[in-house]
Amino acid sequence: MIFNDLGFLFVFLPLVLIAVYVTFPAEARVWVLLAGSLIFYCFSGVIHAGLLLLCILWVYWITAPPAVMQGNWVRLVLAILLPVASLLYFKYANFLLSPIRLLIGAEESRHFSLLRDVVLPAGISFFTFQLVSFAIDRFRGTIPEQPRFKHFALYVSFFPHLVAGPILRYEDIREQLLRLERFVPASSDLVVACGYIVFGLFSKVLIADIVAGEIAPFVATPVLLTPSGAIYVVLGYSFQIYFDFYGYSLIAIGLARLFGIGFPANFLRPYESLSPREFWRRWHVTLSSWIRDYLYLPLGGNQRYVRNIVIVFAACGLWHGAGWNFVVWGLLHGGMVIGYQLLRRHWDRWPRLIQWALTFTLVSLGWTLFLYDFQGAADIIRALFGAGGSLGPDIIDWWSLAIAGVVCFTVNFERLIARIEKASRYPAALWGALLASLAVGAVMFLDKTSSFIYFRF
Amino acid sequence: MSRDTLGERKTASAGGRTVLGAFFIASVLLLGLLATLRGMPLGGDPFARNDTLRLLRLNNLPGFDLAALRLFHARQMPVFDVAVFGNSHAIQIAAEDIGLRSGTFFNFAVPGSSFRQSVNMVAALDSINKRPATIVISLDNLALNHVAAPEFPGFMGRLKTIAGDLFWLLSHGQPKLAAYALVNSARAEWRTMRETASFSALRARASVWIPRTVASPRPWVRAFRPDGSRELESAVERKQFSLAVQPLFVLWRPYLARDFDRLERTVNGQSRVVIYESLLAPDIEIDATSGTAAAIEHLRGYFLSLCEKHGFECYGAPGATSRHDVAQWSDCCHAPPAVLGPRIEAMLRNRRQPS
Structure with missing residues (x-):
């Protein structure tokens, strides 16, 4: 379920x-x-x-x-x-x-019943x-x-x-x-819970799943993609995994609130990060802090920085999935964090837009190792440099990514929920109607929705 | 929420209650609105102009909605000279296939529906004084023994049909069949109610008016045409057709008799009625064992005798047609227009009482 x-x-x-x-x-x-x-x-x-x-x-x-x-x-x-x-x-x-x-070969390995x-x-x-x-x-x-x-x-x-x-x-x-x-839930508890659940369903059902549906034909054939097709897949999956996991986390926080239990935030607008290190302070915060407290610090923390970063990010990759692509994904992020640390003096002086664009691009490229095996990821990289095929999206195909991007970078659901909680009578009615519209919209698409990506971890 | 003073807490709490109240009221209203869109011709008559994209999306609609849109179109138009009724076995017939010009002809077929629903559609047209001058009804090939329960018109109309069925069966001394029909009708009604509230159906309704609400129909699905017909789907696999007697087979005879009775009452001799048994591909072999083939022959005889009784022009399915025809068939049961069209044209031209 x-x-x-x-x-x-x-x-x-x-x-x-x-x-x-x-x-x-x-x-x-x-x-x-x-x-x-x-x-x-x-x-x-x-x-x-x-x-x-x-x-x-x-x-x-x-x-x-x-x-x-x-x-x-x-x-x-x-x-x-x-x-x-x-x-x-x-x-x-x-x-x-x-x-x-x-x-030992495939035939013999069948004995590992x-x-x-x-x-x-x-x-x-x-x-x-x-x-x-x-x-x-x-x-x-x-x-x-x-x-x-x-x-x-x-x-x-x-x-x-x-x-x-x-x-x-x-x-x-x-x-x-x-x-x-x-615990007896007050109306404010119910409003907050409702807000989190509705925004979570909106993120998952109306953004992540729709983006997934839009990019699916391109995801299936990475070898045939044009550079714009490859960008479409990379960006699309980046938004899909964000809204998928963010949506799940919002719903989880809302559900827990119904029982009077407050969960810590798991996402702090990670795609607005200005460096790879900042990204890991904002993405899946509870995992990052777990790894810091129970692995990184016991290993010696900053004292053997490079070694420890390599170990924890390899472990982080392996935690996400039992496959070499996940290990490499973790090591890639470890390399990015180490690289940032080495370049920090220069990096922090660059214009914020460049810092953000570099971080977002590297993180988004990294997700291709979540989506594909090494061959698929290599196909995407080749396609990015024009060595792919002729399959690319039309202008109209970008609409779902455009909406996802606007929501990702301009809408702060947590802040909206705080506003809804404090709203007085008339704005409150409008907020209620807005939540209802999103809820009905999401519920209408529930029969077409897919499982959460992070469930397989 | 600020908890500094009691007053502030009260204000926030009142706001919270308002959000929740508005949320629940708006949710119920929105869902209610979507449910009442069932069959509502939002955005006008889709058959009024040749908007291919919109006519393509009609394929997403449940049968009820499609039937309602066809009725809405009939309301806007003068009485048609010729109209075809049936399901996917008849929907491919366009005006030119039977030598008519558009404007005088409309195809009222609804995929997935049955003869019972065709009779309901004729009755619905009659109730708005739009009963066509010539009514051509496709009866599913008796080998298919398709007896779907009506899903249109509305709830009260369906209840009336069910009550009439039960009364008919009881008055004809068939209490066991009446009980069986009652159970089946209840099941069908439950399915229809679920369909009304199904989110995929709600979304499909929205899709006709708001693009991309659902995925476009699959590439092999064809758009409807302004005369109500739809080209045959091209990618339906040609599978081996196996015939088995289905549970509802036992209701076939009494339902057919009752539907002929209803049709006669509705038409009242004022329209020409042609009923034909739909064709199967000539290379389809029906298993002659287990008495199935004999049962089909028996039903065909019954069908033709009912026609004689009620004064309709009826045509049973012929034997295998020429080998040349076989290649034109893309599947077992949907006759290509090139085969079915001339056949219907001949029926219309003949104006005879076939044996």
């Missing part, structure tokens, strides 16, 4: 809201929400839901004794063993064994990182007291962030989880 699904919006969500808010006694609300979240995950596969529950129980059990956990390396390794092993098996086993397969037809559990990278961060925080003493099981389990499995983030720390939502039993 996905957020841009009629069944989710009109059946699952209302049922969970009703179940949570009519539950008596209110102390049971957390359990009800936990059950709802697990049911939500069961739609991705009952076995996968079982794995999630097992990982939750495992980490909770290992990290439970307060005095023993802090500074205890054995317990830390034990705690993260199961979630990390699950991640390795489900996501990376085939990738890690691919050299062996190459060596355990790895055949492995279905990746939705959002496994996200919940594994949350479990690991919890175990490390317990080890470091950042979470001095073990939370109650229901709060911990809900922290990991809360359905708005379960399958595509944001990647939360327990401390981010601890207070709000404790308050859930007393």
Whole structure:
């Protein structure tokens, strides 16, 4: 089940809201929400839901004794063993064994029956990182007291962030989880939630999916593209992945707000960044900060800058997907960040427009490694330099990209939601009507929408 | 929201309630508006001029909307001399295919519809005094045993048809079939209601007037023509046709009898009615085993006897035509205009009561 699904919006969500808010006694609300979240995950596969529950129980059990956990390396390794092993098996086993397969040949590799037809559990990278961060925080003493099981389990499995983030720390939502039993949504909570959900659906259904549909015929044949066709694909996919993931994050924030839980922002207008380093402070913020706190700083941080940047960006690429194209994408970004650091004195003096254009172009070109394998990415680069074919977009084909660009660079949804929240009576009615128009428009296209790109991570 | 003073909190809260109220009211109104667009000829009569792009997008519409647009066109025009009714097996017939000039002819066929719906369409035209002088109805080849439930006219009209069906079956001593028909009609009504509220249908309606609301029809889909006809789709695969008796087969006989009765009452002898059994490609082999072929022959006899009873001119499907014709057929069941047109032209010219 996905957020841009009629069944989710009109059946699952209302049922969970009703179940949570009519539950008596209110102390049971957390359990009800936990059950709802697990049911939500069961739609991705009952076995996968079982794995999630097992990982939750495992980490909770290992990290439970307060005095023993802090500074205890054995317990830390034990705690993260199961979630990390699950991640390795489900996501990376085939990738890690691919050299062996190459060596022994395709015929012999058929005997690896355990790895055949492995279905990746939705959002496994996200919940594994949350479990690991919890175990490390317990080890470091950042979470001095073990939370109650229901709060911990809900922290990991809360359905708005379960399958595509944001990647939360327990401390981010601890207070709000404790308050859930007393939470009564005010009209302002509902307005904000509604705003986030509607703008999220608008971003996903009416921008990302429409752009995806428009560029699809060109994406399918990179070798045939003219330079304008290649630019069309690169720009189009750049906007598609932005609005796809941004839309998801907005919906997640809105859904969580319905239960009185505030998620941290995951996007800070990343395409307005003036340098690759700034981009990573604005794009998928919760992943960047996770990598900084749990990988980059323990490696020594800025003390061995180049080595550590290479390691964390390779890991970041690998986190996104089990494939060499993702690793290279990560290393490309690492190289961009290092390059910026080397050129920083000059770069920062250039006109802002050039800084922005360079950053946006490099980032957009990088996404081609998300879209294609190496061959496809090379075809796109060749086409950019005029060595492709004759397939290019007409002027009319640019309309969806033009709209996406205007929305991306001129509309600030978070600021709009803040304005709507504070609006007095008459503007409020207009805002309500605007939200309704966007909602109806998005809902009309729900049957044609696709899954979120980040679900496969 | 500022929480400095109670007054500010109240103001913000009132604003929040207004946003939510406006959101829900506007959502309901917008969805209601879109649902009522069903069959509403927004932007005028699409058949009035040869706007190919708009006529192409009519292909996205559900049958109900297409039927409503055809009726709207009939309203604007003088009574047609000749009109063809049916489904995709008859929609390809243009005025010139049967030797007529445009303006005197209109093709009212709605893809996916059945003989029952053709009769409903004739009744709807009659109710607005636009019943054509000559009515040509395509009856699906009996091998196809297609008995789709009517999805037009509106809800009350459909209820009237269902009630009439049940009364007919009960009065003809067929209570079991009446129960069966009731269940099937309820199912069909549920499908129709879902279709009304379906988002793809709503979007398709919008697409006729707002470009790119849905993807353009696939390349092999052809635009409608101002005389209501539509060229045959070119890329339909020519598959082996397999025949099996479908569940609704049992309702075929009583429904046909009832529909002939309705048609006679509607026309009341004031229009010429020609009904022909649609053609199948000559190289299609119908399995003669399991009694299916015999059942078809039996139904054909029944169809022709009903025609005699009600005074309509009827034509059963002939045997295999010449080998030359085979190459013209792009699929099993949609006769090319070059084959069907002369046949209908001959029917119109003959003005005889065939046996």
